[in-house]
Amino acid sequence: MTAAAPAPRVPFLDLAGLHAEMRAELDAAALGVLHSDRVLLGPSLDAFETSWAAAVGARSAVGVGSGLDALSLGLRALGVGPGDEVLVPSHTFVATWLAVLHVGAVPVPVDVRSAAADWDPAALEAAVTPRTRAVIPVHLYGHPVDLDAVMDIAGRHDLVVLDDAAQAHGARLGDRPVGGLTHATAWSFYPGKNLGAFGDGGAVTTCDPGTARRLRSLRNYGSSEKYRHDEVGWNSRLDEVQAALLAVKLARLEEHNARRDAVARRYDTALAGLDLVLPERVPGTTPAWHLYVVRSPHRDRVRAHLASHGVETLVHYPVPCHRQPMFAGTGLADRHLPMADRLSGEVLSLPMGPTLRPEQQDAVVEALHAFRP
8 A cells, every 4th residue: 555645845825724713703604504494595695795795895795616617708708709819818717718718719828928927018918909899908916007008008999808817816006906997807716725615716896777677687597586587597605604704814814925925035035146047026916926936947846846855836827728628620729929838837826825834935946955966
């Protein structure tokens, strides 16, 4: 019988430790729902939606079943459909592209400038055609995109903008939180996110009442009145238990993000001078530091070296979207996206989270300093 592999000395993310800090509040929130008579579309969801909208500077928040549903329903609510072209980053999680396909639209990848999925505005505008209907900027790893530039281009070409903030809970552009700066913003509450549920969940925030009304209909079978269905909808509702638990975590989000920022700053200082490309801090922005992603041409060897020292790492993402098997034989597979291809072989996510202890981070840093190509 083979012995189980030992647990890493430095886990990538310690969710159990994070939840232990809020155990009593989380238990009370879950039991409150279990002892109530509402499990869907009830007071816990109403309260969380109100609080989340206020936290991100939006007029409305609409809770849905997952981050992918938030993107898909967001596109539908903004009028994006079959045959429309949607500009997407070349380097992102595949859900960004899948949402476009789910509404029958066509993803048009625009190559990025860095691992943070930021675009050259000129390259973005050059990708606009008469069929372009929408743009999905992605605040990848928690780094906010220059939405002012994106919205300026969108305004000139009559496009809608749905920003993907699945990894950017609490990120800011200047003094403005991400979440109410475009036509709609899609969020994921997957457990590992900065604001994570205890299962799948998501939301769309918007400042437009009409978009919010349509989202509420689309998530609930296309219905705004019981047993009356005005359009083809989904069953995608953030349930009462998840909403109640998220409300507990939302009260601690600012504190937890500050702790993430402290970890990131410590990495910045300790890793300066090594043969690594560190995350860029863009003046005037506040990243959420969902991930701390470095780059190395020796990525796989660095990762193996860290593993041998008990340090757990992840790769976000090892296969670019256009190289995924589902696109084999299509025009997407033939796209020339050199930066996306390069990033897939270089990016490495180091341990990050509000519970990462200094001695654990020291172990990561010491191991990286000991690496020899």
